[in-house]
Amino acid sequence: MTLMQRIQRAGQGVEPEWDDRDVERVWQGLKRKRRRRAVAATAGVASAAAIAVLAMFVVPGRQAVVGPAFRSAAAPAPQQDGTLRFADGSIAVSWGGHEGSLAVVEDTPGRVVVALARGGARFDVVPRAGRVFSVRAGAVTVTVLGTAFSVERVADRVGVTVTRGTVQVDWGAGSRRVAAGDDGWFPPLVVSPATAEKPAVVPPNEAGPVRHKQKPAGDDAAAPAPTAAPEPTDASTAPGEPDAAKLLADADRARLAGRYEEGVALLRRLVREHQDDQRAPLAAFSLGRILLGDLHRPAQAAMAFARARALAPDGPLAEDALAREVEAWAQSGDLDRARARGDEYLRVYPNGTRAADVNEAVRSNR
Amino acid sequence: MDPVSKKSTPVLQVVPAPPPGEEAPLTFEQTYRRYARYVAAVVLRLDPGVPDLDDVVQDVFLAAAAGLRRLRDKNATKAWLATVAVRMVRRRLRLRRMWRWLGIGDDDRPPAPLVDAGYNPVDRLLLGAVYQVLDGMPVDDRVAFVLHNIEGEKLEEVARICKCSLATAKRRIARAQQAIDQRVGDDGGRVDP
Numbered sequence: 056m057t058l059m060q061r062i063q064r065a066g067q068g069v070e071p072e073w074d075d076r077d078v079e080r081v082w083q084g085l086k087r088k089r090r091r092r093a094v095a096a097t098a099g100v101a102s103a104a105a106i107a108v109l110a111m112f113v114v115p116g117r118q119a120v121v122g123p124a125f126r127s128a129a130a131p132a133p134q135q136d137g138t139l140r141f142a143d144g145s146i147a148v149s150w151g152g153h154e155g156s157l158a159v160v161e162d163t164p165g166r167v168v169v170a171l172a173r174g175g176a177r178f179d180v181v182p183r184a185g186r187v188f189s190v191r192a193g194a195v196t197v198t199v200l201g202t203a204f205s206v207e208r209v210a211d212r213v214g215v216t217v218t219r220g221t222v223q224v225d226w227g228a229g230s231r232r233v234a235a236g237d238d239g240w241f242p243p244l245v246v247s248p249a250t251a252e253k254p255a256v257v258p259p260n261e262a263g264p265v266r267h268k269q270k271p272a273g274d275d276a277a278a279p280a281p282t283a284a285p286e287p288t289d290a291s292t293a294p295g296e297p298d299a300a301k302l303l304a305d306a307d308r309a310r311l312a313g314r315y316e317e318g319v320a321l322l323r324r325l326v327r328e329h330q331d332d333q334r335a336p337l338a339a340f341s342l343g344r345i346l347l348g349d350l351h352r353p354a355q356a357a358m359a360f361a362r363a364r365a366l367a368p369d370g371p372l373a374e375d376a377l378a379r380e381v382e383a384w385a386q387s388g389d390l391d392r393a394r395a396r397g398d399e400y401l402r403v404y405p406n407g408t409r410a411a412d413v414n415e416a417v418r419s420n421r
Numbered sequence: 422m423d424p425v426s427k428k429s430t431p432v433l434q435v436v437p438a439p440p441p442g443e444e445a446p447l448t449f450e451q452t453y454r455r456y457a458r459y460v461a462a463v464v465l466r467l468d469p470g471v472p473d474l475d476d477v478v479q480d481v482f483l484a485a486a487a488g489l490r491r492l493r494d495k496n497a498t499k500a501w502l503a504t505v506a507v508r509m510v511r512r513r514l515r516l517r518r519m520w521r522w523l524g525i526g527d528d529d530r531p532p533a534p535l536v537d538a539g540y541n542p543v544d545r546l547l548l549g550a551v552y553q554v555l556d557g558m559p560v561d562d563r564v565a566f567v568l569h570n571i572e573g574e575k576l577e578e579v580a581r582i583c584k585c586s587l588a589t590a591k592r593r594i595a596r597a598q599q600a601i602d603q604r605v606g607d608d609g610g611r612v613d614p
Binding site: 058059061062063064065066067068069070071073078080081082084085088089092397398401402405406410 | 461466476483545572
């Protein structure tokens with residue numbers, strides 16, 4: 056018998072030695088994974104937005120580009136400062152001059168569609184009859200009715216601020232008009248099960264996609280459809296919840312206005328005082344983002360990202376939070392922790408989409 | 422995008438009953454139960470040191486689900502699962518190698534379970550030596566060799582799964598065989614440096 060024949064004979068004996076209980080155990084895990092992925096997919100733009108956010112902040116200077124799906128010959132190309140100028144005088148300016156965050160998806164006489172891949176942008180649209188101007192940010196579409204407004208993507212949510220006129224915001228499961236002087240974050244936050252039972256809040260067919268808290272592992276009962284509702288208000292939510300919502304909204308406003316320290320204080324308070332709230336993981340993630348990208352405090356940022364993951368280990372932000380933690384530890388100079396977290400990332404997300412970014416981040420700080 | 426409808430879409434949909442005389446298509450669960458052990462064996466043979474076999478098998482079935490739904494030939498199910506498993510393991514092997522090269526990989530993985538759990542001490546020794554050589558080879562060569570020399574796939578099938586030409590598959594297998602011939606001794610358990 057040749058060596059290769061011996062190898063083949065020996066190799067045929069390699070079996071996983073699974074009994075029926077093992078097959079059943081893996082099947083139950085498979086079902087849970089399917090459900091988690093379905094929830095994540097319907098959680099609006101969680102994954103796509105997180106990719107964009109990560110690409111923006113993990114690797115400084117790295118730019119994401121959304122390719123146009125349909126574009127006329129006269130469609131404007133982004134200028135070096137990230138500005139799009141349309142023939143009718145409308146302009147779109149990405150914040151911070153991040154070229155590549157804006158792309159024209161469609162530009163026809165009757166319809167203009169601009170995609171925002173990440174970050175934020177300000178749009179000043181000249182009113183024109185018979186032309187619809189839309190901005191797509193993940194699963195959220197902002198349709199312009201002749202106005203000036205801003206759109207920002209943060210993790211799984213899209214912030215819209217209108218300074219003139221009115222826009223229509225559509226997040227698939229619902230839509231809302233936002234008028235001048237108003238702002239909002241979309242898709243709206245998920246309400247707690249107790250609040251969702253209130254029939255007057257939202258029609259049952261408007262099931263919302265955002266769900267930050269996962270069901271405990273091992274619970275194989277059918278997951279109840281998360282319910283989207285307007286931003287919680289004092290009149291429609293349980294005691295304590297408005298505080299978290301207000302803190303998050305105030306923090307968003309502070310950050311948008313460049314008042315980062317104030318935003319950090321508000322987010323820290325939210326995480327500290329409302330750690331059981333569904334907004335807490337997003338707040339911790341946003342906290343880490345500000346500390347890392349705006350205030351350049353990577354060690355604190357790393358702890359904030361770790362907190363975001365601890366608050367929702369199976370949540371849609373968990374993978375991104377871990378990748379960001381790697382980057383933050385690397386930036387802080389604590390390469391041991393960066394490597395440890397990087398190793399953990401590979402173990403937990405062996406096929407993770409952030410692997411290349413994490414690699415690059417660690418390598419650039421070696 | 423309609424996230425609500427997307428959420429409610431099952432990975433595999435229930436299909437109408439087939440005409441008399443034809444076998445009904447397998448549901449996702451039936452497919453899993455029929456091929457779970459096969460997929461696990463493929464993964465294990467490609468990467469005996471896999472630390473999370475359960476996870477990989479689950480990921481293979483999730484990744485294969487859409488393709489399974491489109492398969493017209495029910496006899497192609499096994500081949501499709503093997504293809505997806507090979508792609509997934511290949512990606513993991515490459516990633517692991519890159520991380521190891523960067524100094525953040527896990528170099529202290531336990532010995533391959535098959536080497537410890539084998540039924541024949543000589544075979545255990547031989548396989549341990551073979552995988553030690555394969556660990557140092559390009560991932561593509563390793564995959565082609567395992568598919569052909571351990572999994573027993575024909576060359577044409579190896580080329581199809583690896584998405585390469587028949588000649589390339591032959592070259593990869595030959596390189597691996599040559600390396601193993603040179604480094605694994607006649608006693609089947611020695612690895613020359």
